[in-house]
Structures are given as structure tokens and as C-alpha cells.
Amino acid sequence: MLAPAAERVDARRIGQAEHHDTLAARNARLAPGDTLTVRVRRSGDAASGDGFDEFAVPYQKWMRVLDALNWIAENAATDLAYRWLCGSKMCGTCAVRMNGREVLACWEAVEPAMTLEPLRNLPVIRDLVVDRTRYEDKVASLEPWLERASAYAQFPEPLDHRRMQNASKALDCISCMCCYSACPVIGLGDVTNFAGPAPLVQLGQTALDPRNDPQKVRRSLALTDIFSCVSCYKCEEVCPAHIPIVTRIIEPLKAKAAELVPAMAKHSFALRDIVAARGRVDPGALVLRVQGLRALANVSRVIRMLMRRKLNPLRTFLNIRTAAAGAASRILGTRKPK
Amino acid sequence: MQVVATEVVIVGGGAAGCYAALELNRRGIKPLIVCKGMVGKSGASLFAGNLVISGRLLGNTEANARNTAEFLIKYHNQFLIDQDWARACGQWIENVYYAELEEAGLYLRRDDAGNVVTSPGMIRSVAANVQGNSGVPFMDLRRKQIIRAGIPRLEETVATALLRRPDGSVGGVFCLDHLTGEYVVVTARAVIMATGYSDRLYPRSTGTREMSADGIAMAWRAGATLVNMEMQWWHTNDVAHPPTWQRMQIYPNPMLGSEKSARMVNALGEEFFNQQQDDPLAFGPYTVQLKALARQVQAGKARYEGGYYAGFDNCTAAEVETYTTYAKAFHQLGLDFPEQLLETAVTAHYRQGGIDVDTATMRASVPGLYVAGGVGGHSNGLIALATYDGKVVADGVAADLPELGDDAPAEQDIALECRRLDALRTSSGTGMAPVQVKEKLRALMWDKVGIEKTAANMTSALDDLAAIHRDVLPAMRIANRTRSANYEWLDAIDVVNMVDACELIIRSSLERKESRGPFFRRDFPLMDNGKWLVANVLKKSSDGMRFEQRPYALPLFKPDFETRDNLEVAW
Numbered sequence: 029m030l031a032p033a034a035e036r037v038d039a040r041r042i043g044q045a046e047h048h049d050t051l052a053a054r055n056a057r058l059a060p061g062d063t064l065t066v067r068v069r070r071s072g073d074a075a076s077g078d079g080f081d082e083f084a085v086p087y088q089k090w091m092r093v094l095d096a097l098n099w100i101a102e103n104a105a106t107d108l109a110y111r112w113l114c115g116s117k118m119c120g121t122c123a124v125r126m127n128g129r130e131v132l133a134c135w136e137a138v139e140p141a142m143t144l145e146p147l148r149n150l151p152v153i154r155d156l157v158v159d160r161t162r163y164e165d166k167v168a169s170l171e172p173w174l175e176r177a178s179a180y181a182q183f184p185e186p187l188d189h190r191r192m193q194n195a196s197k198a199l200d201c202i203s204c205m206c207c208y209s210a211c212p213v214i215g216l217g218d219v220t221n222f223a224g225p226a227p228l229v230q231l232g233q234t235a236l237d238p239r240n241d242p243q244k245v246r247r248s249l250a251l252t253d254i255f256s257c258v259s260c261y262k263c264e265e266v267c268p269a270h271i272p273i274v275t276r277i278i279e280p281l282k283a284k285a286a287e288l289v290p291a292m293a294k295h296s297f298a299l300r301d302i303v304a305a306r307g308r309v310d311p312g313a314l315v316l317r318v319q320g321l322r323a324l325a326n327v328s329r330v331i332r333m334l335m336r337r338k339l340n341p342l343r344t345f346l347n348i349r350t351a352a353a354g355a356a357s358r359i360l361g362t363r364k365p366k
Numbered sequence: 367m368q369v370v371a372t373e374v375v376i377v378g379g380g381a382a383g384c385y386a387a388l389e390l391n392r393r394g395i396k397p398l399i400v401c402k403g404m405v406g407k408s409g410a411s412l413f414a415g416n417l418v419i420s421g422r423l424l425g426n427t428e429a430n431a432r433n434t435a436e437f438l439i440k441y442h443n444q445f446l447i448d449q450d451w452a453r454a455c456g457q458w459i460e461n462v463y464y465a466e467l468e469e470a471g472l473y474l475r476r477d478d479a480g481n482v483v484t485s486p487g488m489i490r491s492v493a494a495n496v497q498g499n500s501g502v503p504f505m506d507l508r509r510k511q512i513i514r515a516g517i518p519r520l521e522e523t524v525a526t527a528l529l530r531r532p533d534g535s536v537g538g539v540f541c542l543d544h545l546t547g548e549y550v551v552v553t554a555r556a557v558i559m560a561t562g563y564s565d566r567l568y569p570r571s572t573g574t575r576e577m578s579a580d581g582i583a584m585a586w587r588a589g590a591t592l593v594n595m596e597m598q599w600w601h602t603n604d605v606a607h608p609p610t611w612q613r614m615q616i617y618p619n620p621m622l623g624s625e626k627s628a629r630m631v632n633a634l635g636e637e638f639f640n641q642q643q644d645d646p647l648a649f650g651p652y653t654v655q656l657k658a659l660a661r662q663v664q665a666g667k668a669r670y671e672g673g674y675y676a677g678f679d680n681c682t683a684a685e686v687e688t689y690t691t692y693a694k695a696f697h698q699l700g701l702d703f704p705e706q707l708l709e710t711a712v713t714a715h716y717r718q719g720g721i722d723v724d725t726a727t728m729r730a731s732v733p734g735l736y737v738a739g740g741v742g743g744h745s746n747g748l749i750a751l752a753t754y755d756g757k758v759v760a761d762g763v764a765a766d767l768p769e770l771g772d773d774a775p776a777e778q779d780i781a782l783e784c785r786r787l788d789a790l791r792t793s794s795g796t797g798m799a800p801v802q803v804k805e806k807l808r809a810l811m812w813d814k815v816g817i818e819k820t821a822a823n824m825t826s827a828l829d830d831l832a833a834i835h836r837d838v839l840p841a842m843r844i845a846n847r848t849r850s851a852n853y854e855w856l857d858a859i860d861v862v863n864m865v866d867a868c869e870l871i872i873r874s875s876l877e878r879k880e881s882r883g884p885f886f887r888r889d890f891p892l893m894d895n896g897k898w899l900v901a902n903v904l905k906k907s908s909d910g911m912r913f914e915q916r917p918y919a920l921p922l923f924k925p926d927f928e929t930r931d932n933l934e935v936a937w
Contacts, residue, residue, distance in 0.1 A: 052700030089607040090699055098610070106799035107846035107854050113574045115610040117694070118502055119407040134610050135698060153545055154851040168513050174471035183465040184424070188480035192473060199473060199495040199503045203407075233503075234471060 547849020
């Protein structure tokens with residue numbers, strides 16, 4: 029049974045209370061008069077050999093990471109390259125990694141000792157400035173806009189918030205790319221064609237809007253490789269706009285993809301069918317269902333999996349059910365094949 | 367150096383620039399956007415909290431519609447506005463704007479039953495997705511419309527000079543891509559200046575990082591006439607700490623779905639402003655607040671730099687948070703919401719004046735130069751007005767296009783600008799860094815050209831400016847001569863524009879010998895509708911500059927007194 033809403037914790041808050049890592053605590057670590065130590069990754073002309081420059085920065089009340097960077101640029105390293113525009117969590121251009129964690133510089137409280145680095149998964153132009161092109165091109169390629177199945181009639185059109193709930197969350201996105209930097213699947217490089225969390229949130233703004241033509245949504249989703257997402261929740265954890273990226277954007281988009289582009293969801297469907305039928309995952313059956321008999325061509329992998337008891341040909345081919353099969357099929361139901 | 371040819375180049379990627387580009391494109395005219403930040407991610411448009419309802423939309427009564435017009439003309443512009451233009455703008459908002467936005471996909475916030483959620487009161491508003499953050503989805507939509515239309519954009523590229531043809535008309539812009547360091551010359555039959563309202567000429571400014579009065583300075587150098595440059599606008603309730611949140615406002619406007627609004631209290635905890643109670647007609651009550659604060663400052667109960675507070679302790683958390691983002695600063699600081707208040711301070715907000723335009727076509731006084739949005743001197747504030755300019759300027763340019771020249775800009779000017787920028791990057795000066803000069807300039811403006819102005823202080827500021835021009839600018843020190851993402855170089859380019867804009871503001875302020883709305887002169891405390899309900903027109907002349915006065919027609923609303931102490935006037 030779910031805990032009452034007030035007691036539930038989301039991914040980003042797990043452990044915070046126990047470790048005194050609440051927002052109140054983060055804003056009370058330093059007081060005016062204190063000095064913080066800031067190490068900044070430079071692009072080649074750092075004074076020290078490790079690529080970092082270190083600065084002692086006087087703390088100002090409720091100082092943000094961006095305030096520290098501004099202080100450094102005004103007083104210590106006037107040539108420091110870092111990007112920002114609005115300074116108040118709207119433009120999403122100032123994201124950096126602080127002590128290994130993606131933060132929006134204008135929004136995050138400084139820490140007594142901070143190491144600042146550029147975002148990952150994007151080329152660095154200089155110091156903390158990254159090249160956003162790869163991200164921007166991906167977003168544009170998904171054509172994240174509305175195409176109505178029938179002509180727009182007049183203002184205001186029929187629409188209610190319940191049907192916009194997920195899209196509304198996506199509309200909070202400021203495309204800061206914190207999630208794009210934190211995503212381990214994007215970090216794999218060309219191994220997948222995964223669009224990445226931020227482009228999916230951008231797509232979700234209109235793909236989860238009931239006004240959009242499903243045919244348009246289908247075309248866009250087909251370009252996302254969305255099932256490469258492993259639902260690790262890293263994106264949700266770092267999102268400064270507090271968007272429940274996995275639960276409210278990616279999972280609903282996956283559901284849409286399964287409905288509109290079923291071929292993309294082959295793996296998920298196979299997994300679900302196997303669990304529903306047998307009460308547990310059968311790796312052999314899963315691989316066979318997704319890859320077909322060509323899966324057997326990789327003999328060394330088959331032998332490795334057999335030796336590690338990952339495969340049980342008897343169970344796979346005789347379609348043996350476990351005791352949980354009844355419950356699993358009740359919970360998952362039976363899927364009508366498309 | 368790269369040379370790009372287009373039919374029309376638009377400088378600025380906010381609400382006005384984007385809409386101008388979309389409207390030109392729709393008319394089959396090829397636009398290109400040059401944006402110092404990123405299209406839809408920089409400038410003031412992003413800060414739009416909500417959209418004011420015009421006319422009879424969404425259940426607005428005739429009285430609501432009239433209140434909106436009166437608010438715009440009195441409270442927002444202190445009558446320094448073309449009322450016929452304002453009326454046409456209101457009609458366009460009612461008949462075109464909302465439908466255009468919604469058709470493009472904007473989500474105007476609904477409740478679960480499907481009603482568009484509005485703020486109640488004498489003037490009503492709606493939000494894009496959520497109040498306080500409306501500018502984000504709004505401008506994101508514009509960005510995507512631009513991408514979808516295939517309109518080329520040069521982003522993180524600063525326009526540094528208007529280029530003129532041998533006949534004196536404007537025929538392009540000189541630009542620097544400040545990520546690569548490459549120069550780009552954009553040639554065009556017309557240039558639309560759409561660089562916005564905010565100039566960041568004070569230590570606390572709402573403008574975004576890139577704003578440094580470039581549009582004003584470039585237009586002035588090209589010979590454009592300016593107007594009402596003294597009319598600066600202030601926010602009184604922007605967050606005092608941390609420094610970067612200086613542009614975050616404890617929004618005083620009516621809230622969606624609630625009868626209440628934020629309140630402001632002085633150092634003793636006494637409430638001194640609450641919009642819904644104190645002045646329901648002042649929908650954006652910035653001038654009313656400033657006057658209320660001035661009285662607190664005079665009584666020693668607040669300072670313009672802080673020592674007074676704002677918040678929502680008169681509301682429930684649910685009232686504030688159901689449809690607004692207004693609690694975000696409180697939460698991020700770990701404060702108890704809504705019980706605790708935040709210290710606030712005055713922040714320079716918009717420049718009401720700007721480039722003088724013909725509001726029927728948005729032509730500036732120099733052939734080939736057009737204007738859209740806040741950089742114009744014809745109105746103040748509101749994203750809808752800036753957007754309307756995009757439509758009018760597209761009409762104006764389309765009509766003029768056959769007569770506009772297409773000769774290339776003078777080669778000599780291009781070579782001169784190359785040399786000027788090269789010299790800034792490779793300066794061997796040993797003086798202050800450009801960013802330090804910016805701060806020095808801002809401090810000077812606050813100390814001597816702040817909220818309460820006097821001729822003596824402003825004259826002294828002009829002397830200081832002359833010294834900066836003579837001694838500080840030529841000696842600026844550049845630590846790194848790289849072309850790649852060299853923000854120090856960019857600061858050096860900016861600061862030259864800022865010095866020029868500061869001088870224009872000070873001279874215009876000295877010229878207007880009255881107080882009006884947010885323009886306070888200690889030596890001329892009266893609002894003088896007899897002598898000064900006029901446009902303060904600033905023209906370039908062979909020996910510098912000269913001022914002219916141009917009266918405003920008052921067909922809809924007029925003030926009901928001739929002179930009165932400005933602090934005693936509600937608006």
C-alpha cells in the first residue's frame with residue numbers, strides 16, 4: 029500500500045533528511061565573512077597542471093554558484109568563460125557540474141569547497157561553455173510542435189488540465205541540459221540512438237498534448253529510440269525544474285510509442301508476455317523473442333550464459349510456468365497482439 | 367569574415383523580433399535573426415509572468431476592457447504614449463493574438479473542468495502553463511515556430527554596428543559570433559532593431575546578461591532620433607539576496623484563481639503596499655509601489671537598497687502555488703512558505719523611451735531602419751504590445767520593400783568596424799578589465815542618476831562619464847586574446863555602448879524639468895501636464911545633439927489636473 033502523500037519521497041529527496049541535506053541546511057552552511065574554495069576546470073591555460081584553477085571567494089548572503097563565478101570573473105580571472113543569461117532559472121543556459129552533480133548555477137547554493145566543471149556529453153568550447161548544437165539539432169529533428177488533425181476553430185478551444193497534466197510538467201522545461209549531462213545512456217555515445225531525456229521532455233510538451241495529431245506524434249517518437257532509456261532516474265534527480273522526467277514524461281511517451289509504433293516496444297512486450305505467462309523472466313525466451321534464432325549465432329555468448337546458468341533451455345522450450353504465473357497474469361492481464 | 371545576404375535582418379530574438387520574423391516569412395519576405403543570446407532564451411520576454419486580457423475576451427466586461435486601456439495609458443506610460451496606437455494594439459490582441467498563440471500550441475492554463483483560469487479584479491490576466499513562468503513556454507513556442515519555419519538565426523552573435531549604404535540608408539549589420547570569434551556581415555534591404563527594454567545600466571537590473579543598450583547605441587550612432595530616454599522604470603520588490611536573483615520579482619500583480627496579492631512591509635513590519643487593496647487599477651503597480659516606497663524611505667523605514675520585505679504571508683500556500691511559481695525563491699532558500707518574507711530592493715527595470723518611430727510603420731528616422739518592441743520609444747512593457755510591433759513592422763517593411771535600396775553597405779565602414787573590434791580584443795591596456803568598467807559605470811548611475819535625480823548630481827555624472835570615456839576606455843586590460851568564447855572581449859564591446867547610452871539618458875533626464883511617474887526629480891517635484899505632457903525628442907545634430915518637444919494627442923484619456931506633486935499622483 030502506498031504511504032500517504034505527505035510521507036512519500038521522490039527520487040531527489042531520498043536520504044536528504046537523514047544526511048541534513050535539506051534546502052534549509054544547504055543555505056545555512058556558510059555565513060557572510062566565510063570564504064569558499066572554488067576550483068574551476070579551465071581549457072588549457074590553467075595555472076596548475078591538473079586543468080583546474082583555484083579561487084578563494086568571499087561568501088555573500090544566500091550566494092549561488094553563479095554569484096561565485098561572477099565574483100571570480102570580476103576579481104580574479106576576468107577571462108573565465110561561462111555562460112548565463114537570465115540569472116533566475118528561466119533561460120537554462122548556466123548549468124555546470126558542481127562536485128560531480130549537475131546544477132543550474134543561478135539556482136544552486138554554493139558549497140564551502142566546490143569543484144566546477146562543464147556539463148558532460150557535449151563538446152566543451154572553452155572553460156565551462158559547452159557546445160549545445162548536438163542537443164539543439166536533436167530537438168529540432170524531433171519536430172517538437174503541434175500538428176492538428178483538424179483545423180483550429182477558435183479561441184478558447186476545448187481543453188482541460190487533467191488531459192494536459194503530463195504535458196504541463198514538460199512545459200516547465202528550461203532546456204538546461206542537466207539531465208542530458210547526467211544520463212548514463214547518452215554517456216554511452218553512439219552505442220544507442222537514444223534521444224536523451226531533455227529532447228524527450230521537449231517532445232513531451234506537444235506529444236503528450238491531446239490536441240496533437242497521433243500520426244504526427246508517431247513520426248516523432250519513431251526517431252527517439254526511447255526504449256533505450258533504462259529508467260535509472262538520474263535525470264529526475266538533477267532536474268532543477270523538478271520535472272518528474274521518468275514518471276510523467278518518459279513512461280507516458282513509452283506507452284504512446286508502444287501504442288503508435290509497436291515495433292519499437294518489441295523488447296518490452298516480450299518481457300511482459302513472458303512474465304505474464306510464466307511468472308518470471310526467462311532470459312533465453314526473451315532473447316529469442318526479440319532477436320529470433322540469430323541470437324543463437326553468437327555461440328560463445330550462448331555458452332557463457334549457459335555456464336552462468338542464465339539460460340535454461342529446458343524451461344525455455346517447455347514453457348514451464350512458476351507458481352507466480354497465475355498472479356502475474358492477473359496483474360499484467362493479457363495483451364491483445366496487434 | 368562571413369558575408370550573409372537576406373532581405374530583412376532582425377536584431378533580437380525576443381517576442382518582438384520573433385514575431386516580426388514569423389510575419390515577414392508569412393508574407394514571403396526572407397528574414398534572418400541575429401541574437402546576442404539565444405532566440406527565445408534571452409532578453410526580457412522570458413520574464414513575462416502572465417498575459418493581460420484585452421477587450422471582451424474570456425468574459426471581460428466593457429469596464430474590464432476600459433480599465434486595461436486606462437491602466438496601459440496612465441500607469442504604464444504616464445500618458446507618454448500614442449493612444450490611437452494603443453487602441454489599435456488592443457483590438458489586435460482581442461481579435462488576433464490569443465487565437466494565433468493557441469493555434470500555434472500555447473497552453474493557456476485551464477482548470478480540470480476546462481475553463482481558462484484567470485485572475486479576478488478590475489483587470490484580468492491569464493497564464494501560459496503557470497503564472498510567473500509564462501515567458502518560458504511562450505518564448506519556447508516562438509523559438510520552435512522559428513525553427514519550424516526554417517528562418518535562419520545567428521545565435522550568441524552580437525550585432526556591433528549598423529552598416530550604411532553610400533546614400534546614408536541602413537543596409538545591414540556588422541556582427542561578431544562570440545563563440546567562434548568570427549565576424550559576420552549581414553546585408554539586407556532593411557534592418558529591424560528589436561533589442562528590448564532593459565539595458566543593465568545599474569548595479570541591480572532586471573535585464574539579462576547580454577543587455578547593454580546595444581540597440582540604442584547603434585541606432586544613435588547611425589543617426590536615429592530617440593525619445594523619452596529619461597523615462598526609466600523600476601521594480602521595487604525584487605529579491606535582495608543572492609545577487610543573481612536581483613531580477614526575480616515577488617510579483618505584486620493579482621494571482622490567478624485568488625483575490626489576494628503579495629504584500630510589502632517596511633523595516634518595522636508595517637504593511638505599505640498590497641496591490642489588490644491599495645490600487646486595483648494598477649495591474650502592474652510598479653510606479654505606485656515606487657512612490658509608496660519613496661514615502662517609506664523618506665520616513666526612514668526602508669532603503670532603496672533593501673531593508674524592507676515582500677511575500678505572501680496573507681495567503682495560504684495553496685492559494686499561491688496552485689497556479690503560480692511565486693513560491694520558488696522561498697522554497698529554494700529553505701524558508702517556511704508562506705509564513706516568511708524575503709528582503710527586497712529596487713531594481714532598474716525597463717526603459718520606457720527609446721528609438722523614435724512612426725507607429726503606423728515602425729520606421730525610425732533613418733531610412734532602412736525599423737524598430738519592434740521595447741527598444742522603441744513609443745510604449746512600455748507587456749509582451750503583447752511588443753508582439754504587436756512585430757506585426758506592424760512586418761506590414762511596414764513589406765510596404766516599403768520595393769523602394770528600399772539593395773546596394774551593399776560601404777566597404778570602408780566594414781573595414782573600420784573590423785579594426786575597432788580587433789583593437790578591443792588585442793588591447794595592450796593595463797587599466798581596468800571591461801567587466802570592472804561595467805560595474806563602475808553601473809555604480810556611477812545608481813549614485814548620481816538613481817531614483818531621485820537632481821541637476822547637480824547628473825551634471826557631475828556627465829563629468830565622470832567624460833573621464834571614463836577619456837581615460838578608462840582606452841586603457842582597458844584584456845587578459846586573453848582568444849577569439850573563442852571570449853566574454854571579456856564581448857564586455858569590452860558592450861561597455862562602449864553602455865557609456866553612450868548613459869550619456870543619452872542623463873542628458874534627456876536633465877532636459878525634462880518635471881517629475882512624472884517613475885521619473886523623480888528632487889529639483890522639479892511637480893508633474894507638469896501643462897508643459898511636459900510631451901515627447902522629449904533627442905536628435906543628432908552636426909554639433910552633437912538637440913532636443914525638441916512633441917505634444918501627445920489625448921483622444922481617449924487625459925489627466926484631470928495641470929500640475930501636482932508627482933508623489934501625490936497615483937500613477
